[in-house]
Amino acid sequence: MAKIFISAKVPTSGIQALQQAGYEPAVYQGAGLITPTELKAGVADAAVLITPLSTPVTKDIIDAAPKLRLIANFGAGFNNIDINYAATKAIAVTNTPGVSTASTAEVTVGLVLALMHRMVEGDRLMRTTGFDGWAPLFFLGHELAGKTLGIVGMGQIGQAVAKRLHAFGMKIVYTQRHQLDVFTQSKTDATYLTLAELLKTADVVSLHAPLTPATQHLLGANQLALMQPSAYLINAARGPLVDEHALLAQLKAGQLAGAALDVYETEPQLTPGFAELKNVILTPHIGNATVEARDAMAKIVTDNAIAVLNGQAPTAVVNGVVEPK
Numbered sequence: 001m002a003k004i005f006i007s008a009k010v011p012t013s014g015i016q017a018l019q020q021a022g023y024e025p026a027v028y029q030g031a032g033l034i035t036p037t038e039l040k041a042g043v044a045d046a047a048v049l050i051t052p053l054s055t056p057v058t059k060d061i062i063d064a065a066p067k068l069r070l071i072a073n074f075g076a077g078f079n080n081i082d083i084n085y086a087a088t089k090a091i092a093v094t095n096t097p098g099v100s101t102a103s104t105a106e107v108t109v110g111l112v113l114a115l116m117h118r119m120v121e122g123d124r125l126m127r128t129t130g131f132d133g134w135a136p137l138f139f140l141g142h143e144l145a146g147k148t149l150g151i152v153g154m155g156q157i158g159q160a161v162a163k164r165l166h167a168f169g170m171k172i173v174y175t176q177r178h179q180l181d182v183f184t185q186s187k188t189d190a191t192y193l194t195l196a197e198l199l200k201t202a203d204v205v206s207l208h209a210p211l212t213p214a215t216q217h218l219l220g221a222n223q224l225a226l227m228q229p230s231a232y233l234i235n236a237a238r239g240p241l242v243d244e245h246a247l248l249a250q251l252k253a254g255q256l257a258g259a260a261l262d263v264y265e266t267e268p269q270l271t272p273g274f275a276e277l278k279n280v281i282l283t284p285h286i287g288n289a290t291v292e293a294r295d296a297m298a299k300i301v302t303d304n305a306i307a308v309l310n311g312q313a314p315t316a317v318v319n320g321v322v323e324p325k
């Protein structure tokens with residue numbers, strides 16, 4: 001029987017779906033992330049690899065897997081996989097689009113609310129020194145209503161964030177490679193701007209573009225310097241979109257009002273300096289960490305595994321290989 005190797009624990013619903021289809025997947029049981037050596041051993045005789053987005057699947061790993069036909073990435077972003085090299089070996093690479101949208105949009109909205117209303121900072125205060133009581137000038141934040149939200153990458157998550165924060169009374173501007181069609185744009189009254197115009201204009205900048213060579217350090221020192229000192233930055237996309245050292249310098253210099261990060265440039269490491277800043281919220285890559293999203297992701301990867309092993313085409317192919325070897 002063809003081997004399915006799963007390089008991290010996944011929801012029970014996924015394992016059960018594979019068992020019902022007659023497969024007994026081998027699941028990595030170690031603590032933390034799998035090492036490259038363990039991954040190579042796991043894929044050596046596997047036809048399918050199901051892997052979380054935190055695990056690099058490099059040329060070396062692919063070379064160690066001569067029977068591999070499918071790499072089903074458990075995640076929407078797939079920058080962890082050498083998709084082009086996989087294509088040269090007729091290995092399909094799939095992701096899990098769409099099902100992270102509600103969860104990641106909700107987390108983003110939560111970060112905007114918490115940052116602008118200083119909720120995490122307030123929680124920390126109550127757990128330490130406490131406060132002297134209500135006072136007219138005490139602990140002031142800012143309302144979202146009437147402010148401008150700038151979305152970088154108006155795809156599924158960007159649009160879901162726009163819809164939700166438009167309901168809070170925010171004006172929506174966005175940038176990406178192509179303008180939206182008029183109908184989609186009109187649903188949130190969104191206005192297209194260039195990245196530079198957006199950075200100069202927005203009170204809150206929220207990143208929702210994928211990590212590609214073109215988006216690496218999309219916000220470097222020069223771009224961050226365009227933002228208003230009263231503006232906030234949210235990154236729930238991918239850490240390397242932002243030059244974190246430049247961001248830290250801007251925050252320390254008071255050139256930005258605050259930032260909320262769910263993802264990190266050298267994830268899972270945190271760049272030293274952020275933890276000390278009161279106007280920064282840090283969450284551990286929990287954008288789609290919901291039971292609902294993870295079950296839906298498990299369904300996509302296991303459906304694809306079963307399809308490929310039955311000689312059918314997988315869905316959500318990201319490297320053009322619709323008929324794997």
Ligand SMILES: NC(=O)c1ccc[n+]([C@@H]2O[C@H](COP(=O)([O-])OP(=O)(O)OC[C@H]3O[C@@H](n4cnc5c(N)ncnc54)[C@H](O)[C@@H]3O)[C@@H](O)[C@H]2O)c1
Nearest residue numbers: 076077100153154155156157176208209210236237287288
């Ligand atoms: N924090 C989390 O847990 C979490 C969860 C899910 C997804 N994500 C990240 O969010 C990203 C977006 O997800 P999605 O489902 O909305 O993807 P999507 O493909 O629907 O949207 C991405 C958008 O980014 C735009 N884009 C591409 N290159 C760009 C550039 N150079 N400048 C500006 N815009 C650009 C695209 O045109 C597209 O509209 C994913 O790639 C992933 O990295 C994070």
